[in-house]
Amino acid sequence: MAKTILVLGGYGNFGKRISESLAKHADVCLLVAGRNLEKANDLCKKLRAENYAADLKPVALDIFSENFAQELKNLSPFLVIHTSGPFQGQDYRVPQACIDAGAHYIDLADDRRFVCDITKLDVQARSKNLLVVSGASSVPGLSSVVIDEITPQFSRMDEIDIAIAPGNRAERGEATVKAILSYTGHPIKIFENGQWINKYGWMSARRLDFGKVVGKRWLANVDVPDLELFPARYPSVKRVNFQAGLELSFLHWGMVGMAWLAKYKLVRNWSPVVKPIVAASNWFIGLGTDIGGMRVKIVGIDHQQKPLELVWQLTATHGVGPYIPTLSAIILAEQLISGENKDSGAKPCLGLYKLEDFKTHAERWGIYYQLFNKGEEQPLG
Known part of the structure; x- marks a missing residue:
């Protein structure tokens, strides 16, 4: 049946x-x-x-x-x-x-x-x-599967850093934007240096290189389940970080400005105005690219007790992000x-399937990933 x-x-x-x-x-x-x-x-x-x-x-x-x-x-x-x-x-x-x-x-x-x-x-x-x-979804579904795949190469993991950078032309859902706006400028508990501290949604901006296809993208703090689940799942880890960003710099920094206004209580919550914000962002949908990326970095010690830094890097082109x-x-x-x-x-x-399962589906859409050893600057596979 x-x-x-x-x-x-x-x-x-x-x-x-x-x-x-x-x-x-x-x-x-x-x-x-x-x-x-x-x-x-x-x-x-x-x-x-x-x-x-x-x-x-x-x-x-x-x-x-x-x-x-x-x-x-x-x-x-x-x-x-x-x-x-x-x-x-x-x-x-x-x-x-x-x-x-x-x-x-x-x-x-x-x-x-x-x-x-x-x-x-x-x-x-x-x-x-x-x-x-x-x-x-991408987190913690895929992110945990990636980390579980890489974990055996470490005798101890110290840091997990995850970043997602969608292309500006990729289709955006109102619900996703509303979710982000709900914590923009509000405190987020993050595990850093072995203790819980507060950072703020869509702040702590930095620029990160996602490789030659995606390029460098601006990122900011995003509140996701990984920030709470991973310190418990991987007990040796002393820092878990997650950020995402907008491809167009002026839109990204506009969001950072909105976060600043919320942090200092000049705006209580941006999510009620999601419709005009999405409409305004769609004015610029023709700019930028339809190329997105995801990056998972793990820092720790290998089985020879030497420092090890591995980076799993995913690339999605042609709007398939x-x-x-x-x-x-x-x-x-x-x-x-x-x-x-x-x-x-x-x-x-958390770890409910294998990375090979993801690869089988992802390749049908032209979504590919590589694992890099940052000490050697070459792909491992």
């Missing part, structure tokens, strides 16, 4: 990419869900016209409706993939409803509290033999569909 997969926000920036990937499976009944039935239907029509194999059905579903839990149960999904951000401020009504309906659950959450505290549902998920995963945050969810979904993944419980997406 075909397994019913429901994608919440299935026609959105990330949801449509997940829907597109899972629609290739003939043994899937794919429910493209969201508040706008017309948009869901348009995507289903588009995928049918392109001869995708799955049984495609549009569904009107509002996660904030009083009837959401019952409506979800009536659909009897095997798996629900939640892409309807921003996750900042959301409670666990969606994963709870999935557990009650007997459905596996995966989300693309980037909110620190939402992802880190998903374990509150662990006992319930295990009691029904269901897998509930939060943060199946927005596929990267979707691949963790797609990989886990396909493993559940095939029966390969029999895991259960509620957990953050």
Whole structure:
């Protein structure tokens, strides 16, 4: 029998990419869900016209409706993939409803509290033999997989530094921008020199080289689950840093200025004005490039007790960068569909698949990565 997969926000920036990937499976009944039935239907029509194999059905579903839990149960999904951000401020009504309906659950959450505290549902998920995963995205889904792959080369890891730099022409979702704005200029707890300190969202600007294809990009502080999860997962580490940036310098520094205004309480919160901010940024969508990158640097000691600094560097060209945050969810979904993944419980997406799994999917979109030994300045593979 075909397994019913429901994608919440299935026609959105990330949801449509997940829907597109899972629609290739003939043994899937794919429910493209969201508040706008017309948009869901348009995507289903588009995928049918392109001869995708799955049984495609549009569904009107509002996660904030009083009837959401019952409506979800009536659909009897095997798996629900939640892409309807921003996750900042959301409670666990969606994963709870999935557990009650007997459905596996995966989300693309980037909110620190939402992802880190998903374990509150662990006992319930295990009691029904269901897998509930939060943060199946670039972070901490992919970032943890990369670090787990590199870890065996170290006898001790001291520092983890992660950076993401999307191209200006890459499609941007309003929910993602709203999430960033919610903590712009607000304190973020960061593990540095073995202790927790406060830094501020979209401040501490620096410029980092992502290689000859991506080039140098400006970065600033971003609040992600990794900042809290990785000090516990990798106990020897004394510093965990995460930053992201905008390709166009004037937009990036505009955000830094907005962070300054929020830090000194001249503006309380920028997220309520997300629509005009996104609209203004779209005026410049034709500038810059559609090239993005991701960089994971680990500093520590090798097994000969010598200093070691490895850098994993990913490059995405031709506007395919927005596929990267979707691949963790797609990989886990396909493993559940095939029966390969029999895991259960509620957990953050930490090391739940292999880097080789990511490579298989990424190469289809022309997304490539290399590992560099900074001491030798040459790729290791």
